[in-house]
Amino acid sequence: MEKFTTHTGVGVPLRRSNVDTDQIIPAVYLKRVTRTGFEDALFAAWRGDPSFVLNQEAYSAGSVLVAGPDFGTGSSREHAVWALKDYGFRVVLSSRFADIFRGNSGKQGLVTGIVSPEDIEILWKILETKPGTEVTVDLEAKTATADDVTVPFQIDDYTRWRLMEGLDDIGLTLQNEADITAFEQTRASWRPKTLPARHLPSVEIEAARPV
Amino acid sequence: MAGTLAEKVWEAHLVRRGKDGSPDLLYIDLHLVHEVTSPQAFEGLRLAGRQVRRPDLTIATEDHNTPTLDIDRPIADATSRTQIETLRANAREFGVRLHSLGDADQGIVHQVGPQLGLTMPGLTVVCGDSHTSTHGAFGALAFGIGTSEVEHVLATQTLPLAPFKTMAITVNGTLPAGTTSKDIILAIIAKIGTGGGQGYVLEYRGEAIRNLSMEARMTICNMSIEAGARAGMIAPDETTFEYLKGRPHAPEGADWDEAVEYWKTLRSDDDAQFDAEVVLEAADLEPFVTWGTNPGQGLPLSAAVPVPAEISDESERVAAERALEYMGLDAGTPLRDIKVDTVFIGSCTNGRIEDLRSVAKVVKGREKAQDVRVLVVPSSARVRLQAEAEGLDVIFKEFGAEWRNAGCSMCLGMNPDQLAPGERSASTSNRNFEGRQGKGGRTHLVSPLVAAATAIRGTLSSVGDLDLPEGVDITTFDGSPLDGVGASPLGENVVVDLPLPVAR
Numbered sequence: 103m104e105k106f107t108t109h110t111g112v113g114v115p116l117r118r119s120n121v122d123t124d125q126i127i128p129a130v131y132l133k134r135v136t137r138t139g140f141e142d143a144l145f146a147a148w149r150g151d152p153s154f155v156l157n158q159e160a161y162s163a164g165s166v167l168v169a170g171p172d173f174g175t176g177s178s179r180e181h182a183v184w185a186l187k188d189y190g191f192r193v194v195l196s197s198r199f200a201d202i203f204r205g206n207s208g209k210q211g212l213v214t215g216i217v218s219p220e221d222i223e224i225l226w227k228i229l230e231t232k233p234g235t236e237v238t239v240d241l242e243a244k245t246a247t248a249d250d251v252t253v254p255f256q257i258d259d260y261t262r263w264r265l266m267e268g269l270d271d272i273g274l275t276l277q278n279e280a281d282i283t284a285f286e287q288t289r290a291s292w293r294p295k296t297l298p299a300r301h302l303p304s305v306e307i308e309a310a311r312p313v
Numbered sequence: 314m315a316g317t318l319a320e321k322v323w324e325a326h327l328v329r330r331g332k333d334g335s336p337d338l339l340y341i342d343l344h345l346v347h348e349v350t351s352p353q354a355f356e357g358l359r360l361a362g363r364q365v366r367r368p369d370l371t372i373a374t375e376d377h378n379t380p381t382l383d384i385d386r387p388i389a390d391a392t393s394r395t396q397i398e399t400l401r402a403n404a405r406e407f408g409v410r411l412h413s414l415g416d417a418d419q420g421i422v423h424q425v426g427p428q429l430g431l432t433m434p435g436l437t438v439v440c441g442d443s444h445t446s447t448h449g450a451f452g453a454l455a456f457g458i459g460t461s462e463v464e465h466v467l468a469t470q471t472l473p474l475a476p477f478k479t480m481a482i483t484v485n486g487t488l489p490a491g492t493t494s495k496d497i498i499l500a501i502i503a504k505i506g507t508g509g510g511q512g513y514v515l516e517y518r519g520e521a522i523r524n525l526s527m528e529a530r531m532t533i534c535n536m537s538i539e540a541g542a543r544a545g546m547i548a549p550d551e552t553t554f555e556y557l558k559g560r561p562h563a564p565e566g567a568d569w570d571e572a573v574e575y576w577k578t579l580r581s582d583d584d585a586q587f588d589a590e591v592v593l594e595a596a597d598l599e600p601f602v603t604w605g606t607n608p609g610q611g612l613p614l615s616a617a618v619p620v621p622a623e624i625s626d627e628s629e630r631v632a633a634e635r636a637l638e639y640m641g642l643d644a645g646t647p648l649r650d651i652k653v654d655t656v657f658i659g660s661c662t663n664g665r666i667e668d669l670r671s672v673a674k675v676v677k678g679r680e681k682a683q684d685v686r687v688l689v690v691p692s693s694a695r696v697r698l699q700a701e702a703e704g705l706d707v708i709f710k711e712f713g714a715e716w717r718n719a720g721c722s723m724c725l726g727m728n729p730d731q732l733a734p735g736e737r738s739a740s741t742s743n744r745n746f747e748g749r750q751g752k753g754g755r756t757h758l759v760s761p762l763v764a765a766a767t768a769i770r771g772t773l774s775s776v777g778d779l780d781l782p783e784g785v786d787i788t789t790f791d792g793s794p795l796d797g798v799g800a801s802p803l804g805e806n807v808v809v810d811l812p813l814p815v816a817r
Binding site: 117118119120122124125128129130132133134135136137147170171172175176177178179180181183198200201202205206209210258259260271272274275276278279281282285286289290291292293294295296297299300301302303304305306307309310311312313 | 328329331334335336338340342343349350352353356357361363368369370371372377378381382383384385386390392393395396399410415416417418419429430431433436441442443457458459460461462464465468469470471473475507508511512538539541543561562564568569571572575606607628629631632635694695697698715716717718725726727744746747748749752
């Protein structure tokens with residue numbers, strides 16, 4: 103994962119609350135088996151609307167999304183993070199994120215900063231008054247600066263450290279492999295195993311037909 | 314030290330306690346896999362030269378993207394077919410057990426775990442699907458994860474996690490006739506909001522919860538995520554043990570006794586401290602429906618579409634205005650006057666055998682409203698077989714409904730089962746997001762009973778709105794086979810057909 107220290111890019115005001123992951127990327131785009139190439143799917147239902155913020159030239163190259171509360175709710179699809187990243191976003195600022203989305207972002211190097219609702223409003227006003235204004239996000243200082251306004255954001259220290267170091271989670275965990283193996287030795291015998299497979303007798307399933 | 318149920322399960326899975334702000338490392342007992350969120354995870358393993366650490370704690374099924382018609386023919390959509398074939402190839406390469414389309418054990422991943430007896434109290438269960446919270450109904454700590462975490466669990470059978478906060482949700486009293494566990498959870502979400510559970514594990518308790526069947530409990534835990542929570546849990550009890558006993562992977566003999574003894578300790582201590590508490594009176598509940606585009610935008614069926622101007626919170630007002638525009642609804646319209654085009658009965662929320670029995674009880678001997686399309690999609694192939702053994706399929710077909718093969722189907726509209734733009738549904742699923750069931754589709758979340766009544770009347774309705782034929786008792790929807798419905802070929806007291814486990 104690429105290290106993240108600071109980033110400066112065009113801020114995009116998304117004045118909506120409860121932007122769920124079905125809005126960020128509709129399910130029809132989840133059929134792909136690749137990890138990249140989802141930029142066309144980002145906010146797909148809204149991209150056809152000329153008034154949608156990303157369809158306005160000043161914002162179209164945005165990389166810092168400033169969104170309403172409860173961003174990323176709903177489905178656990180990490181595709182939502184891939185779509186934001188593939189489009190070019192490096193940072194999302196909101197007053198509240200859904201847990202799974204925030205976790206997924208941290209794994210993929212997308213910074214999710216929690217900003218107070220009042221400060222979100224200030225950022226929105228700046229970005230709407232002067233479209234194309236750049237926002238500088240400083241992960242070390244935990245601040246976002248637009249124009250002459252600097253607002254603080256929150257991010258948990260561990261995620262921040264990992265993002266700044268560009269560390270891979272699996273590699274970190276495998277440093278504790280001896281602990282994992284030791285834990286496995288203590289696992290009670292009643293705890294389930296999927297193999298060898300046990301199930302009811304197999305039965306032919308009749309295929310439903312269109313009516 | 315006194316602990317909550319969630320804390321007890323957490324502590325029992327600690328591989329390593331995090332120091333200096335780093336997360337705990339938690340062992341994962343059961344990893345459920347499906348075709349949509351796994352291909353990139355397997356690819357990651359391949360690129361790093363890693364194996365699946367514990368194929369014997371992993372199980373895969375095909376559900377999100379599978380057709381519910383013509384399942385014996387090649388999948389028509391090429392991208393869908395590729396995704397399914399990718400899962401099959403990955404399962405072969407990495408030695409993961411897979412129940413494919415057409416297999417009797419295929420179904421929605423959150424039905425497959427419980428029906429095989431793999432889901433049990435005191436486990437940690439994860440899946441690349443937010444509705445993994447369903448398994449919490451057994452007293453497991455179960456939560457959805459993203460694809461990076463799927464890869465992490467495949468490679469290490471652990472997850473680094475910061476502890477959750479805990480919230481107790483107590484539902485006192487007895488549910489009124491015609492209301493179900495779906496109405497409980499819709500009311501909870503409307504009360505605490507879609508962000509209200511954020512960062513929490515919810516523990517549902519109280520008399521109304523204890524009285525629920527195992528499947529009804531699954532409906533509640535399933536939608537914990539719609540309240541923003543990572544997980545929902547219910548302490549295991551005799552209902553749980555009864556459901557599990559004799560299932561293919563349930564412990565046997567001395568293992569069973571040891572397990573039950575342990576499971577009985579899995580309850581929040583009387584003096585355990587929760588970070589938050591919410592109390593509801595079941596007697597106050599009535600059938601709940603959503604009117605908007607997030608699951609928190611719900612109201613009792615007797616209410617009217619809200620008037621945004623009367624909402625004081627600005628963010629909520631704007632959201633309501635937008636929702637009404639998308640939903641094509643006028644403020645002040647009684648919810649009962651809303652006409653629907655499609656009724657969808659299915660999903661990991663309400664596609665289980667008890668749900669199908671409830672619907673069958675209401676629709677038996679009737680005809681659906683003209684112009685309403687009714688889709689009945691069992692949550693698994695086994696549920697379909699059970700329903701057919703009870704004759705429920707015949708009741709549905711005579712009613713005018715389409716009886717489909719198992720899968721996620723119209724809940725998320727990844728397969729061809731979608732709403733057309735502007736089309737309106739009453740759906741027993743879990744999300745009413747814009748475009749969730751098809752681009753431009755409009756979703757009202759409802760219980761199976763409301764879905765059945767709505768399919769009969771064509772407008773959002775409860776069973777109280779129906780003239781029920783004599784002898785049909787609508788006050789008992791406890792999940793048992795229903796009086797006069799589903800006369801089973803196996804005699805009276807048939808619950809779920811469960812012969813002894815066999816090894817394949």
